[in-house]
Amino acid sequence: MNDREMQTIESLHSIIRNAFAELKLPSYPAELYQPISYTLSLGGKRLRPFLLLAATDMFEGNLNEAIHPALAIELFHNFTLLHDDLMDQAPLRRGKETVYKKWNSNIAILAGDTMFALANRQMMLTRVDAIPQLLELLNVTAAEVCEGQQFDMNFETRSDVTLAEYMEMIRLKTAVLLACSLKTGAVIAGASQRDADILYHFGINIGIAFQLMDDLLDLYSQEEKFGKVKGGDILEGKKTFLYLKALELAGSDKEELKLLYQSKDLSKEDKISEVRSHFDRLRTRDATILEIHLYWKAAKDTLNNLSLPEERKTILLSYCEDLMVREI
């Protein structure tokens, strides 16, 4: 089991870069495939393909059988971003114009649909006996991601969203796809169903932790992010973990915070600073960091149950830990 040398974080990233460089898309009709190339060229962390390949490598699977599924997951993810950006009317993605802005809404719809079909096809370029399970997993996950996006849109116009509802929304919208990536990698490697499910649960926990981290960094980031306003979630009145946790902690001041959060009368700076002073008083930041640590610890504990020697878990753990502690 320990004979085979493991990949490094850098070697896995290099496999992913090469796979994208070699991905051939049709060129015709250009109006359909150019936006897809453009979207894929915007890059990003390639978190999901990385998790998939790392999972295959953990179980000493054949990485060649995991490369196309890794592309599949990223194609699928980018399809959801393309449609989400249109639904949310977001002008920028990774500092560049979103597809519906650069082209138009119809092209964003249709290019997204096509990417979903391409994702399903890429997922099938693997061990033939794994295809039914992998396709079922991808499409169950796809419906869940849509449900998550629907809940997220519903929350925009609701004033009674609970923290529990929020946690379920981010599980669906974000966490299940990380879980799906990891489980896919494990299945390709021929891991036991039990081990594949353990990785799935690991993915749910890190997915939730990552999303809570995003919520935290929107307000408390030390770095300036290109194209992002610090406190942007507050300005949009987004029901984030910070806000919903603050409401929970607020006691009798709850209504005051609700009114403030919905208010449109204040200047941007004043709104952010007033909400932030509520958060400070309620120690919302600490409560959020605690919650992140709980999910991260749960993730690590889950991994203890894997039937693998510790050294085969290190790449995945150190990669996730790097993402986890990047700024807090």
Next chain:
Amino acid sequence: MNDREMQTIESLHSIIRNAFAELKLPSYPAELYQPISYTLSLGGKRLRPFLLLAATDMFEGNLNEAIHPALAIELFHNFTLLHDDLMDQAPLRRGKETVYKKWNSNIAILAGDTMFALANRQMMLTRVDAIPQLLELLNVTAAEVCEGQQFDMNFETRSDVTLAEYMEMIRLKTAVLLACSLKTGAVIAGASQRDADILYHFGINIGIAFQLMDDLLDLYSQEEKFGKVKGGDILEGKKTFLYLKALELAGSDKEELKLLYQSKDLSKEDKISEVRSHFDRLRTRDATILEIHLYWKAAKDTLNNLSLPEERKTILLSYCEDLMVREI
């Protein structure tokens, strides 16, 4: 081979009705699944599921293994209608409000995406050894249908569309899904690859014939169709077979017809009647009927190559013939 009694057109329709009645969708989030139920409840001919089941039955396959794939094809088809209606800003579908009108654009996008995922899942509820081929076929077809829709949208703003380009567009937008339905049914029944491909080509030919029939009936229908204006395609300036064929036949009057077709100065009645008098003079109606007959004949000839006794082809042939001669 002739022992097993074949289904009738009515018994196949009844299987489809029961399958839809038994299809269980999640109920939550309601904003996502209600539009899907609504769309499916609008009915329609269920042409694609019928073709799929008829193909399975032709080869004496197990219809129980074909029912979920038949639902898959109709879910997929309705997903494309949902997105097409949004892209085309069509207010009505089968005389009822379209989803983006009744709810909103975001719900139409997301409900469509979910239907595509559900379609893939339904397609997998069949013989496990057929899954890789069927999923590949469905998703290749999906990308082709998107390409067809993109060409169709491109044609709206182009004045130099050729008849050959139009034929390729309707092959992609319409015919490949009928072909996919038939081939899927054949594969499920364990037909030879050759026979499955023959049915695919039959589907392409009837798909094109049906679309040309639609183009013809838009102007020359004997019946009044609920919610449809006779000559609607002319009013929209749609580049249909009738129009592109007329241009081909027009010779030196070509530019005159082009200008007339794009004109926005005439009353609705005058525009239709003036275009129609060009068509009459050029015998466009006869040319279209001839083309339909050629595709229908090609379809029937294709079917002669199937390694099946004639009596096993009769249901499919008589069903298609009924659709074919419904009005001309």
